[in-house]
Amino acid sequence: MQPDLQQKQQQQGIDVAVLVSIGRHPTTGRARRAEQDARGLELALAIEAELPGTRISMLHAGSQDDSSEAALRGYLGMATGVGMGLESMTLLEQPEGSDAIPALAKHLAATSPQLVITGARAERGEGSGLLPYALAEHLGWPLVNSLASVEKVENGVVTLLQALPRGQRRRLKVRLPAIISVDEAAPAARQSAFGPARRATFAITPTTPEADSELAQWHLAPARKRPKRLKIVKAASARDRFKAAASKSEGKGGQVLTDVTPEQGAEAIYQLLKEEDVLR
Amino acid sequence: MSEIIRRDPRREWIARNRLHPEHASVLAALGVNRGGDGGAVSEWLGPNGVVRKNPRAIGFIGPNGVKRIDRSGLQQGGQSTATTTAARDSRRTVTIDQPAFLVVVVPDLTGGRLSGHDKDLLGLARRVADADAEQPGAVVAILFGEHKGEGGGELKEQALGEAGIDRVVHLDDEFYAGFAPEARLAALSAVEREMTPRFWLLPDSPLGGADLGRRLALRLGERAATGVWQVEADNEAPLGWRCTARGAAGSLDIQRPLPRVALALAECAEPVDETRHAAEHLALAASIPTTLSRIEDLGQVAVDPAGVALAEAEFILSGGNGVKQWDAFHHAAKVLGATEGASRVAVDDGFMARDRQVGATGTWVTARVYMAVGISGAIQHLQGIQRCDKVVAINLDPGCDIIKRADLAVIGDSTQILAALVAMVEQQRGGQRDAA
Ligand SMILES: Cc1cc2nc3c(=O)[nH]c(=O)nc-3n(C[C@H](O)[C@H](O)[C@H](O)COP(=O)(O)OP(=O)(O)OC[C@H]3O[C@@H](n4cnc5c(N)ncnc54)[C@H](O)[C@@H]3O)c2cc1C
Numbered sequence: 130m131q132p133d134l135q136q137k138q139q140q141q142g143i144d145v146a147v148l149v150s151i152g153r154h155p156t157t158g159r160a161r162r163a164e165q166d167a168r169g170l171e172l173a174l175a176i177e178a179e180l181p182g183t184r185i186s187m188l189h190a191g192s193q194d195d196s197s198e199a200a201l202r203g204y205l206g207m208a209t210g211v212g213m214g215l216e217s218m219t220l221l222e223q224p225e226g227s228d229a230i231p232a233l234a235k236h237l238a239a240t241s242p243q244l245v246i247t248g249a250r251a252e253r254g255e256g257s258g259l260l261p262y263a264l265a266e267h268l269g270w271p272l273v274n275s276l277a278s279v280e281k282v283e284n285g286v287v288t289l290l291q292a293l294p295r296g297q298r299r300r301l302k303v304r305l306p307a308i309i310s311v312d313e314a315a316p317a318a319r320q321s322a323f324g325p326a327r328r329a330t331f332a333i334t335p336t337t338p339e340a341d342s343e344l345a346q347w348h349l350a351p352a353r354k355r356p357k358r359l360k361i362v363k364a365a366s367a368r369d370r371f372k373a374a375a376s377k378s379e380g381k382g383g384q385v386l387t388d389v390t391p392e393q394g395a396e397a398i399y400q401l402l403k404e405e406d407v408l409r
Numbered sequence: 410m411s412e413i414i415r416r417d418p419r420r421e422w423i424a425r426n427r428l429h430p431e432h433a434s435v436l437a438a439l440g441v442n443r444g445g446d447g448g449a450v451s452e453w454l455g456p457n458g459v460v461r462k463n464p465r466a467i468g469f470i471g472p473n474g475v476k477r478i479d480r481s482g483l484q485q486g487g488q489s490t491a492t493t494t495a496a497r498d499s500r501r502t503v504t505i506d507q508p509a510f511l512v513v514v515v516p517d518l519t520g521g522r523l524s525g526h527d528k529d530l531l532g533l534a535r536r537v538a539d540a541d542a543e544q545p546g547a548v549v550a551i552l553f554g555e556h557k558g559e560g561g562g563e564l565k566e567q568a569l570g571e572a573g574i575d576r577v578v579h580l581d582d583e584f585y586a587g588f589a590p591e592a593r594l595a596a597l598s599a600v601e602r603e604m605t606p607r608f609w610l611l612p613d614s615p616l617g618g619a620d621l622g623r624r625l626a627l628r629l630g631e632r633a634a635t636g637v638w639q640v641e642a643d644n645e646a647p648l649g650w651r652c653t654a655r656g657a658a659g660s661l662d663i664q665r666p667l668p669r670v671a672l673a674l675a676e677c678a679e680p681v682d683e684t685r686h687a688a689e690h691l692a693l694a695a696s697i698p699t700t701l702s703r704i705e706d707l708g709q710v711a712v713d714p715a716g717v718a719l720a721e722a723e724f725i726l727s728g729g730n731g732v733k734q735w736d737a738f739h740h741a742a743k744v745l746g747a748t749e750g751a752s753r754v755a756v757d758d759g760f761m762a763r764d765r766q767v768g769a770t771g772t773w774v775t776a777r778v779y780m781a782v783g784i785s786g787a788i789q790h791l792q793g794i795q796r797c798d799k800v801v802a803i804n805l806d807p808g809c810d811i812i813k814r815a816d817l818a819v820i821g822d823s824t825q826i827l828a829a830l831v832a833m834v835e836q837q838r839g840g841q842r843d844a845a
Binding site: 153155158250251252253254255256257258259262263265266271272273274275288290291293294295296297298299300301302303304307343346347348349350351352353355358363366368383384385386387388389391392394395396397398399401402404405406407408 | 479520557587588590591615616619620623624626627628632633634635636638654655656657658659660661662663664665676682683702703704705706707708709710712716717718721722723724745746747777778780798799800801803807812815816817818819820821822825826827828829830832833834837
């Protein structure tokens with residue numbers, strides 16, 4: 130009975146919830162779909178293509194007005210031809226300046242999807258990137274950050290590729306339910322199609338808003354340019370300062386091997402590469 | 410009383426008379442400054458309270474045999490080497506036995522070394538810890554994984570101390586390796602229980618600090634400040650500090666009181682460069698509970714080095730005009746698992762693609778190991794490799810500029826050395842496979 134059920138579940142795919150926010154165009158500042166969240170949805174669509182029967186639900190917590198609606202429709206237009214499930218998204222309505230975390234946590238706990246996909250950082254507001262972690266802590270689910278792709282989903286275990294700096298990848302196995310966050314390493318999002326975006330609807334769920342009182346007390350200002358770090362020369366005399374300013378950096382004077390056989394030279398290089406752990 | 414200058418006419422007379430047998434001893438009694446080793450006194454207080462100088466006693470013989478006088482007061486007759494060694498040893502040693510509070514830093518320690526970002530962060534920790542000179546705090550560093558440092562033994566520990574670390578908790582058990590957020594978090598929670606630090610500082614970097622710091626903040630129930638780039642003292646803030654953090658994808662500056670957990674950007678403070686700290690090792694009293702992880706790390710995946718963008722490649726094999734056999738070069742890159750780079754000449758001559766060019770007009774690379782084969786090290790090329798950690802050069806000419814930049818330079822023919830290196834790596838790999 131049990132394996133049978135699992136088989137069925139596997140065929141049916143999994144429930145994926147994608148959390149989307151409203152982005153901000155870096156130059157004009159207009160509302161748009163957020164870059165990372167769109168990549169998250171792209172990832173969910175990829176899972177659906179791999180695993181037929183996967184249900185994607187989109188979730189946004191915030192206020193409903195014209196500009197945010199236009200931005201949110203940007204996501205809804207991404208699911209052309211996929212058909213199921215994306216004709217609408219859930220909007221947890223709350224006024225501007227409310228804390229999104231309690232509302233999302235409550236909704237996720239109630240609907241219990243198996244996989245939650247979020248962007249790493251919002252493009253508006255605090256943008257601290259704490260939300261996925263807060264949800265993970267709240268729900269007690271494992272969290273994997275900086276996802277590159279989902280390789281397979283099997284028996285409640287998902288195999289993922291995590292992006293590391295320097296273009297490296299790491300393979301992880303995570304037990305569902307889990308939260309994964311995506312950043313620039315995930316595949317780029319497809320374009321949004323206008324028609325499906327227009328036709329889609331919003332399922333509005335009212336919430337009991339909790340004002341983010343701490344944020345309201347902070348002082349927000351457009352980002353100043355950070356001061357460039359100066360090369361500080363700690364020299365007691367004018368002569369030393371002049372020398373530091375005028376001379377080419379001499380380097381620390383590494384080891385120079387002259388009059389060695391190619392084998393000895395290669396040996397020394399090999400030792401260094403081993404020490405630095407770059408040979409795989 | 411003591412302000413009154415008492416004259417001793419006889420001693421003054423002797424001090425003026427260079428031929429007097431007691432001249433030197435009298436000058437020494439009067440004198441403030443004595444040049445060189447046992448030379449004549451160069452400066453003393455005259456009878457009317459005016460400083461007198463003996464110009465013959467100061468200065469040194471310059472490189473061209475001409476006597477030079479350095480008025481900056483640094484080189485008073487001494488040899489220049491003496492002052493440079495003094496400059497090298499100029500760090501004050503600071504030990505903090507009874508810290509008023511603790512500031513815990515969890516550096517990334519990429520490749521087993523403190524990165525520039527880590528050092529900036531430690532500089533920030535020092536600022537916070539040393540703000541009140543009466544009651545200094547101590548900086549505790551939690552190191553996960555192996556610490557390689559520069560050199561070994563003593564030097565290695567010194568590097569930690571020179572970065573401004575008072576106490577070290579080194580955890581290099583196997584289960585902290587790789588992606589182990591749950592195990593690391595358990596360890597940090599144990600640190601929190603035992604030490605109750607006033608501040609936690611982590612680097613907001615994709616190398617691990619950003620992830621671990623956010624997890625820690627939520628575990629401790631703190632609302633962390635992320636992307637912090639400025640910290641200032643503020644008496645109105647609960648913890649005495651205020652910070653400025655980047656928000657909203659870098660388009661917003663958020664000014665808020667500094668919370669207990671802060672994730673700071675690179676260049677948030679100047680690294681420590683005047684003091685040397687104890688870097689004393691501590692062990693955690695309680696054993697850390699092993700958590701059953703729901704995340705299993707299957708290890709790094711082999712990625713095609715050719716597919717990695719040059720700017721972020723970790724290991725680059727770069728060829729220049731001194732490479733004679735390009736097939737062998739490509740083969741070497743493949744065997745070593747290195748991303749290929751090139752100097753402009755190699756690109757212009759059509760041996761390499763344009764997007765592989767390293768340098769001022771090409772890509773600025775950040776490799777940990779950069780291997781320059783047959784590259785002379787023109788300034789335009791060296792600019793592009795400024796941020797590389799270790800540079801290895803293979804060149805025929807021991808006098809060229811890349812040799813000065815290189816940490817290891819091998820003088821010889823590139824083709825032969827590369828061939829020997831490839832043979833060595835292949836042999837080692839073969840040996841391993843046989844053993845396995
Ligand atoms: C505006 C401008 C921008 C530039 N931008 C760049 C740039 O972005 N990147 C860049 O790389 N260059 C740039 N250059 C060119 C740069 O000035 C040099 O000309 C170039 O870097 C030299 O390349 P190289 O070191 O490969 O060649 P060379 O200077 O010819 O050096 C070849 C080296 O190989 C050694 N050698 C020869 N035979 C062997 C052998 N068999 N085994 C081992 N060693 C051997 C020689 O001793 C020599 O040191 C720029 C120049 C200008 C004017």
